[in-house]
Amino acid sequence: MSGIAGIIHFDGAPVAPGLVEAMTSAMPYRGPDGIHHWSRGSVALGQCMLRTTPESLEEHQPLPNEDESLVLVLDGRVDNWEELRRELLARGAALRDRSDAELVLRAYESWGRECLHHIDGDFALVIWDARRREAFCARDRVGNKPLHYRWDGKTLAFASELHPILALPWVKQEFNEGMLAEFLAADWLSRDETFWLGIMRLMAAHRMAVGATGPRLEKYWAPDLWVTLPYTRDEEFIEHYRELFTDVVRRMSRSCHPVACEVSGGLDSSAVFAVAENLRRQDRLPAPAIDGYALDFHDDVDANELAYGRAVGRFLGVTIHEISPTTMPTSVYRETASFYRDFPGYPNGIMGLGVREGARARGSRVLLTGIGGDEWVDGSRTYYAEALAARHWTNLYAHLTVDRREMGLPSALRYLLQYGMYPLLPLAVRGTLRKFIIGSRMGRLNTEAWLTPNLRRLMNVRRAKYRVAGKDRVRRVGQRVLNFILSDAYSAFARESEERLSSSAGLEMRRPFFDPRMIQFCFATPERLRLRGRIGKAMHRQAMIGLLPETVLSRETKASFMIAFRRHLEDMTEILTEQIPARRCLWIRPTAVGAYCARQGNPKYSGWPELMLWTLFTCDAICRNVRD
Secondary structure, eight states, rough: OOOEEEETTTTTOOOOHHHHHHHHHHHHGOOOTEEEEEEETTEEEEEEEEOOOTTGOOOOSSEEESSSSSSEEEEETTHHHHHHHHHHHTTTOOSSSOOHHHHHHHHHHHHHGGGGOOEEEEEEEEEEEEETTTEEEEEEESSOOOOOOEESEOOOESSSHHHHHHHHHOOOBBBBBHHHHHHHOOOOSSBOOOOBEEEEETTEEEEEEEEEEEEEEEEEEOTTTTTOOOSSSHHHHHHHHHHHHHHHHHTTTTTSEEEEEESSHHHHHHHHHHHHHHHTTTTTTTSOOOEEEOOTTOOOOOOOOOOHHHHHHHHHHTEEEEEEEOOHHHHHHHHHHHOOOOOOOOHHHHTTTHHHHHHHHTTOOOOOOOTTTTHHTSOOHHHHHHHHHHHHHHHHHHHHHHHHHHHHHHHHHIIIIIIIIIGGSOHHHHHHHHHHHTTTTOOOOOOTTTBOOOHHHHHHTEEEEEEEEOTOOOSHHHHHHHHHHHHHHHHHHHHHHHHHHHTTOOEEEEEEGHHHHHHHHHHHHHHGGGGGTEEEEEHHHHHHHBBBBBHHHHHHOOOOTTTHHHHHTOOOOIEEEEHHHHOTTBBBBBHHHHHHHHTTTGGGGHHHHHHHHHHHHHHHHHTTTTOO
C-alpha cells in the first residue's frame, strides 16, 4: 500500500538512474510511511507505503524472496489473510513475517499465476520473475485498486497513476480522441484506455504476463452464473445476506488506526457504519475504534441529509462528525487536471474531500464507504421476466398485485410488458421494438449532438468494439443487469477517481458493497428479493432491522448534489461559451454549448446539462500544455 511503479527493459538495457525514483516522487501522497526502490540492471521497481493494518507494520517493499529471483511490489490488502496464511503454512511455506505482501509473494511461489484464486481483497501487483524473465501483473476482481501500464515493444512501464508514466522521457504525449469522445458524449465504453494513446489500464479481474514478446492478458474471474443457494424462504436469504455483509465489513475494517466511515443517513453508508459499530461493541472489530462522518449541507434543502445522519447517531448512541462540503476554486480543478493529466472528477465527488482530510487529521488511515449499494443491493423489475421464464405464476400474480396497489394498474401492466415479456424476446426482436417499449430517453439530452462529425464517427464506428457483448449469456434475466453493472466503464472510472481522491488525503478507501462475495451473492439471488413495489433494497432493509432507526430503514428519498455543479457553473459562462469553443472547434459545435447552458437547472434534464458542461471544461484542462 498504496502506490507502485516500475520500469523493465526487455532488451537488457539498464534503467537510467533516477527514473523510477522520479515516478514514485510524482505520487508522494501515496507514500507517507516511506518510498523505497529496488533495481538490478534492466529492472527498477518502486513502492509508496501507507501502513493501514497491524500486519503492514512488518511490511517492507519492494519485497524480494531469498535469492531475489522474485520481487514483488503490491498496492493492496489481503482480506482472507488468516485462511491464506494457514493454507501456505500447510504447504510448507516459510513465512518471514505477518505482512500481506509476504503472503502474496509466497502464494505466487506456491501456485504461480493461479495464486490469484487464493487471494481475496483489493490489490494491484507486479512480480518480477527473473527465472522466466517475465513480469506478472494483476488487478483485483472488481478493480478497486488501479494499475496503469505502457508497452512500447521493448519496455514495460507501470504505475498506480498515469502521470508518472507520461513523464518518462521516451513517452510521447498523444491525446486519445476516442476517450475524449466517450466523455463528451457521456457514453463511457472503454475500461482499458486512458486519455493518452499507449497508456493503458489493466482491467479488473485480469492478469497480465509481460515478456520479451509483449503482454499476454487473461481474465481470471467472473461471477458464477449457475450458483444457487439452498433456500426456499425469504427469511433464509435475508439471514445469509446479514451474515455475509457483517463478515465483509469485519474483514474490511482491519486497521491499526481508528476506522473512518461515511454516514450520509442513506441506507448504504449508514448500514456499513452500524454494522461496524455493532462489531466494535462485540469486541469483533479488528480496529481500535470507528468514527462516523457526514457532510453538512444545511444551506441546501436538496442535499441536506443531516437529519438522517443524526438519527443514526442517536440510535447508536454515538457522535457523527459533521463536515462542511469542500468547495474549491475553478482554477484548482484546472490545475488538478493538468497535474494528473487525467479527469479530475466531478464537483459532487470532490465535495467529500473535507471528510477525508478530517478523518486523516483524527488519525484514521482507512475510510469505509457505502459506494456500491445502489448497484448491488437495489433491484430491477425483471422479476416479471424471471417469474414468466420459470412459470412461477404465483410469484407473477404477487408482483402484479403489489405494483397495482402501489403504482396503479396502468403502471403494473407496463412493467409486465417492459420488464416481463420484452426481456424474453430474441435479441434481434428486442432491438426492433426497443423504441416502442422503452420510449424516448426521458430526462437525458442527446449527448452526442454537440460533437463534431469526426468525434461522432469515432463513437459510432471505431468505439463500437467496446459495446458489451454476450448480454444474453445468463441463467436468469436479472443477471443481465448485474453483468452490465459489473462491466460498466463509467463505474470503473468513478471508482478509480474516488480511490485517487482518498489516496491524495492519505487514506485507503474500502467499499464493502464492491466485495466479490457480495457481488456473487447478488448473482445467486432472485430480483424479487431486492425490489418490491416502491421499496428498493428490500432485502437489505430487512437485514438491517435492529441496527438502523426506522426513519432510515423506511427512507425512500435520495439527496441531490447539483448544488456542487451550480456553485461553479454560474460563474463560467464566458469560459464555456466563448473561450473553450474557440479552442476546441474540432471537438464540439460552438452553438450547441449555449443550448446546454440555457438548459441548466431545468428538472426535465435531470442534471445532464451541468454534467456535460463540466466535462467539457475538464477535458479542455487535461490536454492543455501537451508536450510533443
